[in-house]
Amino acid sequence: MENIDIGNKVKKYREAKGWSSRELAKQADITPSMLSQIERGLANPSIQTLKILAKTLDVPTFSFFLEEVNTGDLIVRSGERKKMIIDNLSYELLSPDFTGNLATAIMNVPPNTSSSEKLLEHKGEEVAFIVEGKIKVYLDEEEYLLEAGDSVKIPANLKHKWENNFTQQAVVLFSVTPPVF
Structure with a gap:
């Protein structure tokens, strides 16, 4: 306050x-x-x-x-994104930070890489949009191929993982609420 x-x-x-x-x-x-x-x-x-x-x-x-909002803090310039690298995946945070109820990021998935070895779940609801390339998403035990322009909603606590076993990098834009990684 x-x-x-x-x-x-x-x-x-x-x-x-x-x-x-x-x-x-x-x-x-x-x-x-x-x-x-x-x-x-x-x-x-x-x-x-x-x-x-x-x-x-x-x-x-x-x-x-109510707290005052510094509107300048809401802007994220393309060259000033917070970047995280987890294993071979890189994430660029499009939201200014992880405060609030929503975070949006870009996940870059190189060829022959997956987001995890096994299916994982988290308490956040997620919506993902495939910006470029193609990628497999596993939702529980089902496997789906998503290509550029496709999207998926992943409900909270649904086990899932991403897998790029193709020759081109996949770029996935996603939002998650609450913001968890």
């Missing part, structure tokens, strides 16, 4: 209404001085004061506690 600035949020909601700080203070029945201190981060409002401000500003009380 380090990115939470309650006072700044109060000010933002007040300005969105087009109100001066005096107008909000009067409608919320608090002193202009107290409101000014709250907005500048010099005073911490009580829960009761936050409830009154929320009602006056017509916003949910919890909205004061």
